[in-house]
Amino acid sequence: MALDSYASLLEELGKLLEIKLKPDANNSCLIKFPDDLELQIDLDISGAWILIGTTIATVPPGAYREEVLREALKGNYILEPHCGCFAWAKKGDRLVFNHRMPVEHTKGIHLAEVIIPMLERVKSWKEMITNNEIPVVRSQQSTGKPGGLFGLTP
Numbered sequence: 001m002a003l004d005s006y007a008s009l010l011e012e013l014g015k016l017l018e019i020k021l022k023p024d025a026n027n028s029c030l031i032k033f034p035d036d037l038e039l040q041i042d043l044d045i046s047g048a049w050i051l052i053g054t055t056i057a058t059v060p061p062g063a064y065r066e067e068v069l070r071e072a073l074k075g076n077y078i079l080e081p082h083c084g085c086f087a088w089a090k091k092g093d094r095l096v097f098n099h100r101m102p103v104e105h106t107k108g109i110h111l112a113e114v115i116i117p118m119l120e121r122v123k124s125w126k127e128m129i130t131n132n133e134i135p136v137v138r139s140q141q142s143t144g145k146p147g148g149l150f151g152l153t154p
Helices: 003-019 064-079 108-128
Strands: 028-033 035-044 049-058 087-089 094-102
Touching: 003 035, 028 087, 035 064, 035 094, 035 108, 064 087, 094 108
Parallel strands: none
Antiparallel strands: 028 035, 035 049, 049 094, 087 094
């Protein structure tokens, strides 16, 4: 049942983004956007949750990493809209961003409403880290429309 709901959610999201989406053999779906942005959408092992995640950037050890992680922790607490959490992946020294949503009562439009601000935040942080700038935590407003964000289409 959950697999059918998950596949239906991906299909609905795909229609909104104007691309074909479906789960692979591992119940995962990777969407590639321009500017090296990738978003992975998975069904958790229990079948109750949709897991959405992406890598922001590799951050080398040192004072710069500490400042980036300090801002990420602030971001987990105060950034609006809440569209995910920053986390640290020790393997690869990567800053990642992820979110989870219940499968039940979730529709494709709900996924889009989370994915759009999520990608906006990730793109912003990725650009700042690439330029060795420390991301500044501030509220980011979403366009609220699926597709076309920053000219991005999958």
